[in-house]
Amino acid sequence: MINIADVARHAGVSTATVSRALSGGHHVSPATRLRVEASAAQLGYVVSSNASSLASGRMKNIGVVVPFLNHWFFASVVEGAQQALQRHGYDLTLYNLTGGLEARRSVFEHFLLRQRVDAVIAVSLELSENEVARLHALDKPLVGVGGPLAGVRTLTVDDLAVARLATEHLIALGHTRIAHIGGDKAFDLDFNLPTNRRFGYEAALAAAGIVARRDDFRPADFTTAGGYQAAKQLLGRPHERPTAIFAASDEMAIGSILAARDLGLVVPGDVSVIGVDDHELADFFGLSTVAQFPQQQGEKAVEVLMQELRPHPESRTGLNINMPFELIVRGSTARPMV
Amino acid sequence: MINIADVARHAGVSTATVSRALSGGHHVSPATRLRVEASAAQLGYVVSSNASSLASGRMKNIGVVVPFLNHWFFASVVEGAQQALQRHGYDLTLYNLTGGLEARRSVFEHFLLRQRVDAVIAVSLELSENEVARLHALDKPLVGVGGPLAGVRTLTVDDLAVARLATEHLIALGHTRIAHIGGDKAFDLDFNLPTNRRFGYEAALAAAGIVARRDDFRPADFTTAGGYQAAKQLLGRPHERPTAIFAASDEMAIGSILAARDLGLVVPGDVSVIGVDDHELADFFGLSTVAQFPQQQGEKAVEVLMQELRPHPESRTGLNINMPFELIVRGSTARPMV
């Protein structure tokens, strides 16, 4: 392995100059910088990140923690973050908490603290105060994606507004019997997104002077199968069948479409269906939805972090950063038949 | 930050002893080991991985390279690898090549060579000889998942056998008009899996004395939408409609099921459909399939690597390691109606 001394010798300068020339290039004359760069390239020199980190305290590596990876949303966030980091010359070290409580503890007690990362991005994770405190104690910037995390800079979409928008779309089309498939309690524990979306739905109804019937809400588990089952119950009722369903995720919305079909109902003729996410299958199913952009969220998280990692964090944004969302109307929503 | 010297002082031993006690614990008396461990715990000491790596040459970190993350199969492999690595006390640094050629070069020229990783796992990636050579030159073990990579230890499922098994299942049920939806040329570039699966299909037919009709094969892009379109073509033919479809992925198989339904055909009454993967939606759609176990593949890749990373690699397995697969029969396949 060829090291900084080799380059210094080859370029006829000191190792200090090589270091300076290769990192930022401040306080080095253009001429020598060029010479050093040429030597480095010629010799195929690559800095040893360990030595560099040890000496400088910068790791050029950030930790990303996700609950699981095996899910469209999380995978997209990570992918976005990875690409953004790569542009900045950073590595991404991935931790996923699928392994349960033990894995979680081990991540926080050993891995994140090994001084491997400059900062941490926590995706859809409700960190305990203890966990947050630990990170803060180490002076490691932390940004959250999609939770609300006490005292932590977090990127969130306004779930209430998202749900309101979706519901308003249905109301504007003329629907008055609008059911909602939301998350069950298990999901509320880790991020109270289901509750927020339900509130948004109810707020939109209320604003339109519609009273939400209690049995027009059904909890499910955010999967296609869960949405299917919930929709079957909703649509199979002999009386007062809803003419529209707002599902809190596209996967549940797709389940609803399939449930409607299996009951012989036509979408959107008999039931309109709208979801949230703009999942990769949404287009195929012609599903109207409120898109959120997970990849972009990952990228943005990185930008925020880079900001914070700079010596003098200028223009720090507020603690809560609102991410965009957008109504996408496809074929699954239409005016109700009279 | 509290360091090894602090622990040494607290435990009344030298830093060398602390180092030994905390890593493996060889050549240390049980008594002092206990004492050191107690001190470390009490002080909240965590080794600086940089210093440790710099001194030892071991990074305790492995690089995983995937073409994209945003896909069930890759995400599952990574998840499996991550969990296995965590058990071994290793970190996982993720590289994805979604960014195109430039990103790819940058990964290989800078990131992987920064001496950050002890080894590399390449998932479904056709590495160039140059790229492989580079890694070998650095003495970095490399294991592939799901390609065949020249000169590299690779985990593969026998795609030919997988396809044969699926097709044989249909033949055994009595089908003779069996269509195949495979991958198009674009996919063959990166891993010639589509070709292998097609060969397996043809081999099974040939063994049963069935001649494969040319127009019973349709290429698609491994997505649900692609499978849907291909199946529409296959099933919409006025004459000699196939009674069964073998799709090279579950997503295409699901597309086929939906296409059949839209044509008013009943699955499996009018058409049987079988896929490959055991995708998370397979169960929901009652899809018969040949399961492969991506998570397990990720774990296995780690085991192989750990083996190789040990001082004296015992019992090295062959270059090609066959991964298991399994026929799972659900409701989408049945005897053809006579």
Added chain:
DNA sequence: CTGAAAGCGCTAACAA
């Protein structure tokens, strides 16, 4: 603008 030299925190000979 450039060089000399002191660490960064740990591991691994080597000695004891």
Added chain:
DNA sequence: TTGTTAGCGCTTTCAG
């Protein structure tokens, strides 16, 4: 079994 000590390769004052 334990301690001493010389690096690992780089960054960063501090001089010049």
